[in-house]
Amino acid sequence: MPERRSYTTKGRLTEDLGKIEQYRNILEKDVFQNDEPHWRRISKNTITLFQVLIDQDLHDLVLVLEHYPRYTEWVCEHFRYAYSYSENRADIDAASKLLFLGEPYFSKQFVRNVVRKLPQVDEWSLEEIKHFATQLKGNEDSWHPVIINHYCDTIIAYTEEKKLHPLQAIALTAPIKKISRKATYDYDADDRDAVLDIPYMN
Incomplete structure (x- = not known):
């Protein structure tokens, strides 16, 4: 059963700011090359970071995208390759925010893989x-x-x-x-x- 986060708004903001700081070192050093192919657009360290965040409950992933929106399109595209999840189910609130953030970049496989990750x-x-x-x-x-x-x-x-x-x-x-x-978006397909x-x- 999905659990709602119980901390207060102030406590959540403090925790979220702390998490952003731990990711900032990687993201600030990244050279984002928007015109390059998917695997060359960002650094290997940043790719690894996003793979880890996708594998988790999506809360931190959304947090990063809210602070660094330039990566939103890349993350949505990367869900095409996010075919092997761990046992970590998505936090429904976070999955919902990710879908709203990703609407301009919807693809069937992106939406399907988010849905697959839900509880x-x-x-x-x-x-x-x-x-x-x-x-x-x-x-x-x-x-x-x-x-x-x-x-x-x-x-x-x-x-x-x-x-x-x-x-x-x-x-x-x-x-x-x-x-x-x-x-809403139809992500069913026979392809x-x-x-x-x-x-x-x-």
Whole structure:
């Protein structure tokens, strides 16, 4: 079940500033070459940093992009190669912010790989799913529509797949049936991106 960060706004800002300082040494030394191909646009140290940040829960990744927006397009493109994640699931708030930041650079594989990194409904208990459905309703105007729609579809599919008792299914789906779904980016595809789990280059 995704956990909300419990620290205060002041404490969060202090912590975030400390984290930015630890990344600043690498980022300030980087020579960003916007006209170069993907793998030559930034230094090897910066590539490694972003690979580590993508592998984590995305909170620090978003923090870096908010302070260094010039890397946003590169990061969105790099999700094309981010095919092998660790067990670290994304923080949903951070994933939502990343999608909003990345909207000008959306590609199907970028959005799909962000969605793949989200916490999985089938890893939760029925009570946790019920609680999350209520949380989803409460965040329908703040979380990115890609995330809202994904979880609405996933929870409905879960209730059908598990053949739950009708009352259980109603309890799980009641909050999301009140959500006004918004049209958003269509990241479904039948192309090679849809099932490919290894990187490739055009």
